[in-house]
Structure formats: structure tokens, C-alpha cells
Amino acid sequence: MSALSAARAALRVYAVGAAVVLAQLLRRCLGGFAEPVFPAQPERVAVVTGGTDGIGYATAKCLAKLGMHVIIAGNNDGKALEVVRKIKEETLNEKVEFLYCDLASMRSVRQFVQKFKMKNIPLHVLVNNAGVMMVPERSTEDGYEEHFGVNYLGHFLLTNLLLDTLKASGSPGRSARVVTVSSATHYVGELNLDDLQSRSGYSAHGAYAQSKLALVLFTYHLQALLAAAGSHVTANVADPGVVNTNLYRHVFWGTGLMKKIFGWWFSKTPEEGSWTSVYAAVSPALEGVGGRYLYNEKETKSLATTYDRKLQRQLWARSCQMTGSADVTQDASSG
Numbered sequence: 493m494s495a496l497s498a499a500r501a502a503l504r505v506y507a508v509g510a511a512v513v514l515a516q517l518l519r520r521c522l523g524g525f526a527e528p529v530f531p532a533q534p535e536r537v538a539v540v541t542g543g544t545d546g547i548g549y550a551t552a553k554c555l556a557k558l559g560m561h562v563i564i565a566g567n568n569d570g571k572a573l574e575v576v577r578k579i580k581e582e583t584l585n586e587k588v589e590f591l592y593c594d595l596a597s598m599r600s601v602r603q604f605v606q607k608f609k610m611k612n613i614p615l616h617v618l619v620n621n622a623g624v625m626m627v628p629e630r631s632t633e634d635g636y637e638e639h640f641g642v643n644y645l646g647h648f649l650l651t652n653l654l655l656d657t658l659k660a661s662g663s664p665g666r667s668a669r670v671v672t673v674s675s676a677t678h679y680v681g682e683l684n685l686d687d688l689q690s691r692s693g694y695s696a697h698g699a700y701a702q703s704k705l706a707l708v709l710f711t712y713h714l715q716a717l718l719a720a721a722g723s724h725v726t727a728n729v730a731d732p733g734v735v736n737t738n739l740y741r742h743v744f745w746g747t748g749l750m751k752k753i754f755g756w757w758f759s760k761t762p763e764e765g766s767w768t769s770v771y772a773a774v775s776p777a778l779e780g781v782g783g784r785y786l787y788n789e790k791e792t793k794s795l796a797t798t799y800d801r802k803l804q805r806q807l808w809a810r811s812c813q814m815t816g817s818a819d820v821t822q823d824a825s826s827g
């Protein structure tokens with residue numbers, strides 16, 4: 493990517509961010525974000541990636557409050573004990589735990605799944621929440637560009653490895669659910685199938701937006717495969733809006749400063765940012781409903797390209813190759 497294309501990618505990301513911020517400010521002036529009422533979820537099990545921080549923490553806490561057994565899958569093991577203790581204390585739910593999972597390592601993702609499966613418990617909700625944003629050019633353990641590797645491929649592999657458990661846990665009228673957290677930046681993302689790893693030139697903004705676009709394409713294709721197989725599992729995308737978290741630690745210093753000073757005013761709180769994920773995870777209105785892009789707890793349209801079935805299939809096939817995964821949903825649909 494040339495310097496000009498990188499600057500264009502950055503401008504596009506900032507433009508979409510500014511549009512979301514303006515809409516959020518307007519909403520604040522008109523009364524703000526009202527906390528939705530979610531039904532209790534006893535006997536249900538959820539895995540939340542990146543649940544030690546930000547939106548993931550708020551999601552894990554909210555699900556625990558609803559009575560779910562919550563397993564936080566994360567790489568922030570330094571915080572794990574404290575986070576689990578806090579959630580247990582605040583929700584009076586003892587069924588909260590942490591299992592190490594570094595999405596930048598396929599080996600770690602596989603180990604996580606192995607440990608999870610050894611528990612012999614069902615899985616009703618998988619929230620693919622963890623993410624990195626605008627990190628300097630770096631590679632994952634497996635040699636993939638970090639945004640693509642962590643945000644997208646790590647979750648692709650995790651979901652595929654957990655699909656059999658999700659399928660066994662869903663039932664007619666009570667589907668298991670995959671919730672994948674994307675972002676408004678997907679609207680300005682471009683998926684370059686010939687250069688998914690940004691080898692021809694790196695733009696942190698472009699790479700983040702591409703990973704978030706890939707997650708939407710992934711979700712829609714997953715939903716199509718699950719529906720074709722008659723599985724009682726649904727897959728939806730949640731867009732949290734602009735949320736006051738540490739995700740912005742790598743942004744341009746001027747933007748970071750603005751966020752520090754005025755963030756409380758124009759951003760959602762992590763709790764507000766988690767509501768769309770929780771809505772996707774538990775709302776009765778979404779029973780049996782998949783393949784939706786959800787924003788502010790409502791369905792909305794994603795970028796036109798995300799509905800391109802051919803592109804979805806191409807990305808899926810490439811992702812199977814890159815993660816060394818069998819196409820388990822295909823197997824299931826034919827079996």
C-alpha cells in the first residue's frame with residue numbers, strides 16, 4: 493500500500509468514527525442510551541473472548557449477572573484473578589472463570605478448546621469480542637498480520653473448533669449463539685484477497701478495518717452454513733459503537749488526547765457498548781435469527797460487499813487453509 497493509500501485509509505476510518513461519535517452525541521442530547529432489560533439465563537454457558545477488559549469485561553459481567561456460567565477466554569492473565577473475583581463479587585455468581593487463550597497463536601487457541609472440552613459442559617453462547625486496533629506492523633506466532641490474525645483468524649479457528657459443542661448445546665426454540673464483535677470501520681474496509689497480510693504496504697487503519705470486514709463476511713457465511721445444515725445455532729454481528737476503552741492506546745497521539753479529555757462525553761461507556769453483544773447473546777427477539785448486523789440493539793445493514801456470497805465463500809476457504817481447519821460446517825451439512 494502506498495503512503496497515499498495509507499493516508500486515505502486513515503481518513504476513511506476517522507470519517508466513519510466521527511460520524512458514529514456525532515450520532516452518539518445527538519443520542520446523548522436526546523436522552524442517552526437506556527439500559528435494556530435482559531431475561532435471566534440460568535443453566536446457560538458462555539465463552540467471552542477478551543473478557544478481562546473494556547467491552548468484553550462488561551459483557552462477561554452482564555452475562556454473569558443474568559446467571560450464566562461465564563468463561564473468560566483471554567491473554568491478559570495478569571488481570572484474570574482480579575477480574576474473576578470482581579465479577580463474582582458484583583454479580584453474586586460463583587460460576588465465573590478464566591481460561592488462557594492467546595488469539596495470536598493457533599496453538600494456544602487449540603489448547604484453550606481442549607481445556608474447555610475437558611470440562612464436559614455445554615456451550616450456549618460464544619462471544620468473539622477480543623481485538624486489537626491500529627497496532628504497529630507485527631505478526632502473530634503463525635506469521636499473520638496481527639489485526640487479521642488476532643481479530644479475525646483467531647476467532648475463525650476458535651469458532652470452528654467449538655462448533656460441535658455449540659451444535660450439541662442448541663435445541664429447537666433455544667438456539668446456541670455465536671456473537672461476533674465488528675465495528676463501523678468495516679464500512680470503509682477493503683478485503684484484499686491477494687494481500688490479506690498487507691505485505692504490499694502496511695496501513696494500521698486499513699488492516700484494522702479489513703479484519704472487521706472479514707468478521708462480518710465470516711458471520712454471514714457461517715450463518716448460511718448452519719442454516720443449511722438445520723443446526724440450532726445462530727451467528728450474528730454486534731457493532732458496539734465508539735466506546736471508552738483502552739482499545740485506542742495505539743491511535744495517533746492527538747486523537748488519543750482528545751479521547752482522554754472528551755471521551756467520557758462522546759463515547760459510550762463499556763457497559764453501554766456491551767449491550768448490543770448481550771442483546772445478540774440472549775434476546776428472545778433473536779431466537780432462531782442469524783446473519784444480522786446489530787447496532788444499538790437493532791438490526792441494520794452492513795456494507796454491501798458483506799452480502800457477496802462468492803466473497804464470503806472465498807474468504808472462508810482461504811481461512812480454512814490458513815488455520816489448517818477442516819471445513820467442519822461443510823462436513824456437518826453433508827453429514
Ligand SMILES: NC(=O)c1ccc[n+]([C@@H]2O[C@H](COP(=O)([O-])OP(=O)(O)OC[C@H]3O[C@@H](n4cnc5c(N)ncnc54)[C@H](O)[C@@H]3O)[C@@H](O)[C@H]2O)c1
Nearest residue numbers: 542545546547567594595596621622623675734735737739
Ligand atoms: N472501543 C471501541 O470504540 C470499539 C468500537 C468498535 C468495535 N470495538 C471492538 O470491540 C472489541 C473489544 O474492544 P475493547 O474496546 O473492549 O478493547 P480493550 O482493549 O479494552 O479490550 C480488548 C480485549 O481483547 C484482548 N486481546 C487482545 N489481544 C488478544 C489476543 N492475542 N488474545 C486474546 N485476547 C486478546 C485484550 O486482552 C482485551 O481483553 C474489539 O473487537 C474491538 O475491535 C471496539
